[in-house]
Amino acid sequence: MRKPVVAGAFYAGTESSLRRQIEDCFRHALGPGALPGPAGRAEQRILGLVSPHAGYMYSGPVAAHGFFGLASQGKPGTVVVLGLNHSGLGADVALSRQDSWQTPLGEVELDKELGQSIIAASKVAQWDDLAHSAEHSIEVQVPFLQYLYGSTVRLVAISMLRQDLGTSRELGQALAAALKGKDALIIASSDFSHYEPQSSASRKDHLALEAILEQSPERLEKTVRSQAISMCGPGPVMAMLTACKGLGVEQARLLCYATSGDITGDYSRVVGYASVAVTARRP
Numbered sequence: 001m002r003k004p005v006v007a008g009a010f011y012a013g014t015e016s017s018l019r020r021q022i023e024d025c026f027r028h029a030l031g032p033g034a035l036p037g038p039a040g041r042a043e044q045r046i047l048g049l050v051s052p053h054a055g056y057m058y059s060g061p062v063a064a065h066g067f068f069g070l071a072s073q074g075k076p077g078t079v080v081v082l083g084l085n086h087s088g089l090g091a092d093v094a095l096s097r098q099d100s101w102q103t104p105l106g107e108v109e110l111d112k113e114l115g116q117s118i119i120a121a122s123k124v125a126q127w128d129d130l131a132h133s134a135e136h137s138i139e140v141q142v143p144f145l146q147y148l149y150g151s152t153v154r155l156v157a158i159s160m161l162r163q164d165l166g167t168s169r170e171l172g173q174a175l176a177a178a179l180k181g182k183d184a185l186i187i188a189s190s191d192f193s194h195y196e197p198q199s200s201a202s203r204k205d206h207l208a209l210e211a212i213l214e215q216s217p218e219r220l221e222k223t224v225r226s227q228a229i230s231m232c233g234p235g236p237v238m239a240m241l242t243a244c245k246g247l248g249v250e251q252a253r254l255l256c257y258a259t260s261g262d263i264t265g266d267y268s269r270v271v272g273y274a275s276v277a278v279t280a281r282r283p
Helices: 013-025 056-071 112-121 139-152 165-179 198-213 217-226 235-244 259-265
Strands: 045-050 078-084 093-095 100-105 105-108 125-127 152-162 182-189 194-196 251-260 270-282
Touching: 013 056, 013 139, 013 194, 045 235, 056 139, 056 259, 056 270, 078 112, 078 139, 078 165, 078 235, 093 112, 100 139, 100 198, 105 152, 112 125, 112 152, 112 165, 125 251, 139 152, 139 182, 152 235, 165 182, 165 194, 165 235, 182 198, 182 235, 194 198, 198 235, 198 251, 198 270, 217 235, 217 251, 235 270, 251 259, 259 270
Parallel strands: 045 182, 078 152, 078 182, 093 125
Antiparallel strands: 045 270, 093 152, 100 105, 194 270, 251 270
């Protein structure tokens, strides 16, 4: 079992306090403004999300928009979470092979059968838990999933050290092949600009968001490079967009954009956060 590494830091460290913190994110002025309701028959099915991974006190309300949308469509069979590798440890594209991941809300089982299917379809992915040992970008998504679905949801955790377009596209194609016909969701964990003035961060981030809303990994890679955008997870986003395109995506919608300055009031050096839903029409 993988123990949490940022509980008590990026998010609250006890079950009761974490539930309250997540509910505060949903109710926050920058969040959806209400707790998620019961599942219904949504016309559009969310195939992919872009979700931030800073501490909940900074990015939680923005992240809550994506999970609020998920609540309306019922529990997916498996959630694939793509995160970047901040530590530099482990393999270039690494799937966790633990039996489960733990947070203060309980344990989530890993779908190792689906993980093996992804590895079999990919030239770059492999089992490696070292890459996950000190990483938070995937972990911070898990309590939100547990809040919505309990501990019955299953997880595939993929950490990306290499984030070039070729690696991201190859992984995305493997995901599309492995997930075809399955009830799965792909979350790409990424923050946007880091430690820039609000005006500069917002301008650059919306250029990146335009590429994401066009569902163009190629344009996103070019924009991030040419504009020197300090987005920390372009690889997960490009892989998610590639996979969703192979699974029949119809549109991408920006649910929320904000910065750390909108929380702290300090707009001199902000970090940008966005929640984006990639959807397809239900059959």
